[in-house]
Amino acid sequence: MPAKEREAADERVARCVTGIDGLDNILDGGIPRGNTVLVTGSIGTGKTSLCIEFLVHGALSGENSLFISVTESTDKLLTNIIPYDFFDDKLIREGRLHFIDLSVIYERLGLDRPEFDYEEVHILIDAVVSLVREMKVSRLVVDSVTSISYRLKSEEIMREFVLKLGSILSSLECTTLLVSEIAPTGERYSTYGVEEAIADGIVVMGNLERRGDLLRTLQVVKMRGTSHSRAKYVLDLTTTGVLLVPLLKGGSIAAGGG
Amino acid sequence: MAGRLRDKLIELPEGSAVALRMGADQYFDSIRDILDVFAPQKDLDVLYVTSTIPSRSIINALEVLEIPMDHIWFVDCISQIMMSGTEKHAHTSHVESPTMLENIMLKVEYLVRKTKERGNVIVLDSINSLAIHNNTKILSEFLHIMVNNLRSKNAYTIVFSMEQYETDEIRNMLNLVCDETIAVGAEGGG
Numbered sequence: 001m002p003a004k005e006r007e008a009a010d011e012r013v014a015r016c017v018t019g020i021d022g023l024d025n026i027l028d029g030g031i032p033r034g035n036t037v038l039v040t041g042s043i044g045t046g047k048t049s050l051c052i053e054f055l056v057h058g059a060l061s062g063e064n065s066l067f068i069s070v071t072e073s074t075d076k077l078l079t080n081i082i083p084y085d086f087f088d089d090k091l092i093r094e095g096r097l098h099f100i101d102l103s104v105i106y107e108r109l110g111l112d113r114p115e116f117d118y119e120e121v122h123i124l125i126d127a128v129v130s131l132v133r134e135m136k137v138s139r140l141v142v143d144s145v146t147s148i149s150y151r152l153k154s155e156e157i158m159r160e161f162v163l164k165l166g167s168i169l170s171s172l173e174c175t176t177l178l179v180s181e182i183a184p185t186g187e188r189y190s191t192y193g194v195e196e197a198i199a200d201g202i203v204v205m206g207n208l209e210r211r212g213d214l215l216r217t218l219q220v221v222k223m224r225g226t227s228h229s230r231a232k233y234v235l236d237l238t239t240t241g242v243l244l245v246p247l248l249k250g251g252s253i254a255a256g257g258g
Numbered sequence: 259m260a261g262r263l264r265d266k267l268i269e270l271p272e273g274s275a276v277a278l279r280m281g282a283d284q285y286f287d288s289i290r291d292i293l294d295v296f297a298p299q300k301d302l303d304v305l306y307v308t309s310t311i312p313s314r315s316i317i318n319a320l321e322v323l324e325i326p327m328d329h330i331w332f333v334d335c336i337s338q339i340m341m342s343g344t345e346k347h348a349h350t351s352h353v354e355s356p357t358m359l360e361n362i363m364l365k366v367e368y369l370v371r372k373t374k375e376r377g378n379v380i381v382l383d384s385i386n387s388l389a390i391h392n393n394t395k396i397l398s399e400f401l402h403i404m405v406n407n408l409r410s411k412n413a414y415t416i417v418f419s420m421e422q423y424e425t426d427e428i429r430n431m432l433n434l435v436c437d438e439t440i441a442v443g444a445e446g447g448g
């Protein structure tokens with residue numbers, strides 16, 4: 001598609017403004033509404049903080065937002081959350097921002113087997129979709145899809161899970177972030193490698209070592225429905241939210257900074 | 259001398275980037291002019307990036323001079339690398355090393371947001387000490403991005419350059435990025 005037509009098409013796409021200034025700039029205004037985005041990276045790179053901030057901004061702008069925690073209890077998560085200057089407890093009390101443990105959903109659905117088959121995966125998808133419908137959720141985070149994938153023992157089941165969940169949530173105009181934990185040296189962005197093929201977008205967060213310094217980085221590798229920067233940025237997690245600046249390149253690549 | 263520097267600074271339009279060329283003996287007088295005269299007169303918060311001496315040393319000097327710290331914030335890029343273990347000050351953020359130029363930009367951005375009710379002047383002390391730890395290419399890129407970013411926010415940027423450590427490369431870098439060079443102590447300059 002010629003550049004001019006693409007720009008016009010980009011403008012027509014409804015945006016889910018993340019509220020994270022740097023990221024919205026990278027994405028030319030925000031994530032196309034209804035996209036399913038894989039937020040991937042190794043531990044300690046800020047994935048969960050970025051996702052929570054995305055939800056908080058959504059709730060502040062009147063969109064119902066839901067965080068499904070798979071890896072740790074939401075009580076522990078909320079204890080360790082960054083004390084954002086813009087966070088307001090009222091968002092939780094008024095039901096605009098929800099935190100739910102997936103273990104509770106498993107328990108209610110009777111999903112207690114270590115491995116899920118197709119039928120159980122569909123039960124899980126239906127349960128998540130029901131929550132999104134009932135709560136009128138516009139922004140969803142699943143942290144992490146990797147932990148769910150441990151119960152999905154084949155690529156086919158994983159493909160079915162991401163594809164079906166993504167397509168239903170997209171039809172509901174729910175913008176979804178799926179957190180994926182990958183090894184720092186891996187070429188893949190997810191456990192099976194199928195998630196990135198199906199997802200509409202991939203945001204890679206990493207640690208970059210340069211001359212003994214460790215920098216937190218963010219890079220949007222793919223985002224359907226919008227033009228976007230593919231450059232690497234350095235980020236900081238602060239009480240004013242995630243801050244991003246361009247990764248400096250001058251002379252550093254030869255020193256191992258690439 | 260000091261009177262002329264402060265007059266020059268006051269005349270600067272918003273969003274100006276200035277290189278302040280000085281000798282070592284004019285260092286504290288220049289700091290005083292910026293922190294005690296220029297910034298209060300313009301109602302600005304000072305974001306002072308130090309890679310030359312630890313922020314604690316400058317704070318001690320400010321205390322002696324009875325300059326209030328209410329609107330002065332430090333980004334200290336040197337204390338941690340010295341592993342000196344000094345007590346933390348509420349108005350000081352630390353960057354692990356002067357080589358982490360992106361983190362300097364991030365700390366400045368954070369402080370700009372925290373002090374958004376007022377304007378800002380960002381003091382970079384100094385380009386010469388940053389040049390000890392960084393090559394010219396990356397330092398030029400850093401300065402170019404940071405100054406333009408601050409300019410878009412109508413913030414003032416003042417870059418210290420100690421004339422005895424100035425190289426041609428540093429001079430070229432400052433000429434490229436800054437709107438003006440003020441030679442402190444030189445006739446008509448400060």
